[in-house]
Amino acid sequence: MTTTISPLIAGNWKMNGLRASLEEISALASLLTTGEAPRALVVVCPPATILHAVASSGATSGILAGGQDCHPAASGAHTGDISAGMLADAGAQFVIVGHSERRTQHGETDELVRAKAEAAMGAGLKPIICVGETESERDSGEAESVVARQLAGSIPDAGGQHEVIVAYEPVWAIGTGRTPTNEEIARMHASIRQHLVERFGEPGQTTRILYGGSMKPMNAREILSLENVNGGLVGGASLLAKDFYTIISAV
Numbered sequence: 467m468t469t470t471i472s473p474l475i476a477g478n479w480k481m482n483g484l485r486a487s488l489e490e491i492s493a494l495a496s497l498l499t500t501g502e503a504p505r506a507l508v509v510v511c512p513p514a515t516i517l518h519a520v521a522s523s524g525a526t527s528g529i530l531a532g533g534q535d536c537h538p539a540a541s542g543a544h545t546g547d548i549s550a551g552m553l554a555d556a557g558a559q560f561v562i563v564g565h566s567e568r569r570t571q572h573g574e575t576d577e578l579v580r581a582k583a584e585a586a587m588g589a590g591l592k593p594i595i596c597v598g599e600t601e602s603e604r605d606s607g608e609a610e611s612v613v614a615r616q617l618a619g620s621i622p623d624a625g626g627q628h629e630v631i632v633a634y635e636p637v638w639a640i641g642t643g644r645t646p647t648n649e650e651i652a653r654m655h656a657s658i659r660q661h662l663v664e665r666f667g668e669p670g671q672t673t674r675i676l677y678g679g680s681m682k683p684m685n686a687r688e689i690l691s692l693e694n695v696n697g698g699l700v701g702g703a704s705l706l707a708k709d710f711y712t713i714i715s716a717v
């Protein structure tokens with residue numbers, strides 16, 4: 467991990483979590499406040515229905531809240547959607563955009579992801595912009611070019627002036643228990659770093675690049691110690707406070 471960048475571990479609860487799940491936030495808060503001080507920023511992105519509660523109850527323990535998606539518009543006739551401003555109003559400081567589940571299940575394009583990231587920055591949120599190749603793209607040797615295209619299309623030009631976070635999530639590693647090798651992760655993160663530096667100059671050197679995809683208590687330490695891995699975007703293992711805390715502690 468690059469030492470000049472403070473690491474960040476974000477939990478993406480996806481469509482999991484009811485009000486009862488706030489017990490996990492309390493449990494995490496108590497682990498974070500009674501154990502060794504975390505060396506990473508800790509973010510939890512719960513469903514929007516409990517976002518405000520997570521932001522409020524996590525405040526004293528340093529747990530920051532994030533949304534899982536936002537609409538590119540500030541308001542209007544968009545039934546079922548949520549704006550970046552609404553997330554900020556509920557206490558969010560971050561928002562995930564362009565997660566592969568949104569790209570696949572909702573047909574989101576790089577252009578739309580970029581618009582969402584712009585809306586997030588406009589509302590004062592830090593966008594966590596996700597990129598990653600499918601298994602067939604990796605098998606055909608296209609992983610780096612696919613990710614480069616997603617980065618170019620999804621990160622706003624203002625990405626050098628506003629804080630953005632990139633999350634590299636190989637689609638085939640999400641929820642499967644499979645991960646790329648350490649060498650493959652390091653190579654991809656180096657290529658993402660190169661893209662950021664070429665495009666944004668100095669700010670690109672300090673942009674956080676998270677790894678996501680089957681990060682677990684067992685493999686977190688190894689992955690988080692790789693060059694240019696500045697934290698993690700954790701799905702399944704963020705649902706249980708104990709597992710998530712183990713990953714946070716692995717930084």
Ligand SMILES: O=C[C@H](O)COP(=O)(O)O
Pocket residue numbers: 478565635639640641642643678679680681699700701702703
């Ligand atoms: O946003 C999180 C990722 O999709 C990773 O999910 P996972 O840790 O369950 O594989």
